[in-house]
Ligand SMILES: Nc1nc2c(c(=O)[nH]1)N[C@H]1C(S)=C(S)[C@@H](COP(=O)(O)OP(=O)(O)OC[C@H]3O[C@@H](n4cnc5c(N)ncnc54)[C@H](O)[C@@H]3O)O[C@H]1N2
């Protein structure tokens with residue numbers, strides 16, 4: 094008899110199955126979107142040396158204190174210091190060095206006059222504005238002090254964090270290793286272009302959805318687009334790939350019929366098949382096959398995507414070290430009445446909108462509850478979550494909505 098379990102219990106089981114990915118040092122270019130596995134101390138200060146914030150002249154503040162437009166101060170220009178010059182001669186009293194943005198301040202200088210406040214001279218310069226001590230000067234370590242933690246374990250590596258790692262001189266970071274995920278669609282009815290459809294066949298779509306969703310989380314995905322409903326064939330295609338795989342995700346072949354290839358292949362081999370009290374996405378399975386975590390999703394396309402959202406996405410994000418693994422949840426008023434099966438949590442595809450000044454937004458369903466209605470999902474921007482004890486959700490009542498922003502989804 095198939096065990097019936099709650100959405101929350103099943104989600105916890107999938108999260109536990111995937112565990113936490115081990116740390117791995119990767120080049121910065123491969124770290125975008127991944128999570129730091131350890132603290133990163135700064136090997137250098139930022140800025141690494143006192144430098145100019147402006148193109149202009151390095152001076153001693155005291156030498157230009159009296160400068161005005163009508164009584165400019167004239168100083169000889171003793172040196173030219175472009176950015177990148179590494180031998181910086183000291184500034185003698187009563188002189189100026191021409192200096193560019195990012196160039197090191199000469200010892201003895203304590204301010205910069207920007208070029209717009211001068212005549213721009215190269216032999217001698219006429220300065221029309223005073224520059225108090227510290228003017229246009231960027232001090233060593235004012236951004237990051239050497240030896241302090243530049244990035245903490247658990248940080249999600251976006252452009253700014255990767256830029257900072259590069260700025261403190263790193264070319265690799267230790268992250269939670271991206272999972273290598275094998276996505277497998279099963280079903281003898283599945284074909285792919287350019288093959289023409291014969292009556293009884295359909296174009297395969299689940300692997301495309303799953304691969305897009307899983308890649309967006311930072312994983313490496315290999316896809317087997319269709320395996321026929323044959324146990325020997327299923328094993329022959331998948332088993333050789335297991336050594337290079339951290340997670341297998343299958344679709345189809347898990348319900349109650351006669352040709353359930355996934356169920357028939359993996360029952361008794363370490364994978365348990367259960368019925369989760371939800372709709373869609375009821376028939377599910379998970380476990381380890383030859384030691385590799387396997388999550389088996391039902392074949393209906395909407396069930397696949399809802400199962401990805403409810404179970405796989407949070408489990409993969411947790412494995413990758415993310416702390417924020419849930420979709421944003423908001424309350425919204427239903428624009429039409431919905432019905433939900435008693436004792437099951439229903440996830441309906443919806444469109445959420447929120448107008449300025451409103452406390453709650455509103456949400457309307459896209460398509461019916463049928464788990465084959467993929468076109469309706471393609472018009473949706475959220476899932477409407479109706480709890481197990483809700484049977485009738487009247488128009489105007491408030492419901493929970495899980496937002497699916499398109500950019501994050503992909
Ligand atoms: N007697 C019962 N029948 C069914 C039950 C049940 O409890 N008792 N559950 C139903 C529910 S709910 C679901 S969901 C499906 C799950 O079935 P399977 O996981 O075995 O999936 P399949 O039968 O292989 O496929 C279901 C459906 O989805 C289409 N499909 C499958 N793979 C793909 C793909 N890669 N791309 C596009 N479409 C795909 C397939 O052609 C079927 O139409 O079982 C119900 N039946």
Ligand code: MOO
Nearest residue numbers: 373374375396464
């Ligand atoms: O649970 Mo099935 O996924 O409703 O269609």
